[in-house]
Amino acid sequence: xxxxxxxxxxxxxxxxxxxxxxxxxxxxxxxxxxxxxxxxxxxxxxxxxxxxxxxxxxxxxxxxxxxxxxxxxxxxxxxxxxxxxxxxxxxxxxxxxxxxxxxxxxxxxxxxxxxxxx
Numbered sequence: 040x041x042x043x044x045x046x047x048x049x050x051x052x053x054x055x056x057x058x059x060x061x062x063x064x065x066x067x068x069x070x071x072x073x074x075x076x077x078x079x080x081x082x083x084x085x086x087x088x089x090x091x092x093x094x095x096x097x098x099x100x101x102x103x104x105x106x107x108x109x110x111x112x113x114x115x116x117x118x119x120x121x122x123x124x125x126x127x128x129x130x131x132x133x134x135x136x137x138x139x140x141x142x143x144x145x146x147x148x149x150x151x152x153x154x155x156x157x
Contacts, residue, residue: 045078045149047139054078054129056153067092067130078131082154086121087128089114097136100125105151107143112136127154 040062045052053076057063063081067073068091081087087098095113100122102108109122113133122128127150131139141147 041153043080043149043153045147047141049135049138049140050076052076052078052131052135052139054080054150056080056082058082067096073130073132075132075135078129078135080127080129080150080153082127084128085123085125086119087114087130088119089116090119092116095133097131097133099129099131099136099141099147101127101129101147101150101154103154105146105148105154107141107145107147110136110141110143 041056043054045054057079063084067079072094093116095115098111098114099107100109102124103126108125
């Protein structure tokens with residue numbers, strides 16, 4: 040699985056990119072935690088669920104041009120969410136959206152190249 044480095048004010052994040060059907064379907068299932076400084080980019084994706092997960096995560100739904108369309112902090116297990124118009128979903132450890140200063144309307148340039156390559 041490929042990865043990218045996303046530089047944010049609080050730290051650099053190592054983000055794995057899940058593009059295959061099985062990698063996207065598996066996502067973070069069967070993991071006990073998402074370590075600080077790590078993340079997962081589901082591409083293409085406009086909906087996620089946390090069925091079977093045991094910990095909350097932060098979500099950012101990303102448009103095709105890299106703009107954050109919607110966010111959800113501390114998305115709890117056994118939930119589902121979608122965002123019309125999203126091309127990708129960034130999953131980060133709970134609390135990371137605030138500390139990384141990722142807000143609705145912001146363009147995440149690091150993700151644009153990864154998204155346009157697919």
